[in-house]
Amino acid sequence: MRARAIRGALALLLAGAAPALAQEWEPKRVAELQLLDKVTARISVLRATVGEPAGFGTLTIRVAACNARPPDEVPDAVAWMEISDSRRGAGGRQVFRGWMFANAPGVSMLEHPVYDLRVLDCK
Structure with a gap:
């Protein structure tokens, strides 16, 4: 429950609820994601363009937003993603929807x- 509250607060922050802090993020066009297939132990890096679906195994990943800190600040990146799995029913069932933070x-x-999937950077 605590993690859900933190995610909600961070989503509000990035959505503009606190304009002074939200301005510290710069929108980017490409999310760099690290993916792990736990069965084969294969690690891959995927570059997903914002707004375009990308695939990995049975996953379809749609990055709706990708933001990074300016170069003069502590590096961090955050991406809003919707991920569906084609194995989980006809047409793909959504398995994740929300913000992912590179540093957390x-x-x-x-x-x-x-x-397994994590955000590496936004470029």
Whole structure:
């Protein structure tokens, strides 16, 4: 429950509820994601363009927003993603929807039996 409250507060922050802080993030066009197939132990880096679906195994990843800190600040990146899995029903069932932070992957993460995903950077 605590993680859900933190995610909600961070989502409000990024959505503009606190304009002074939200201005510290710069919108970017490409999310750099690290993916792990837990069955094969294959690690891949995927560059997903904002607004365009990208695939990895049975996952379809749609990055709706990707923001990074300015170069003169502590590096961090955050991406709003919607992830669906084609194995989980016809047309794909949504398995994740929300913000993922590069420097705090445990705050909001994909919970999937086969795949692990984290944000590396926004470019």
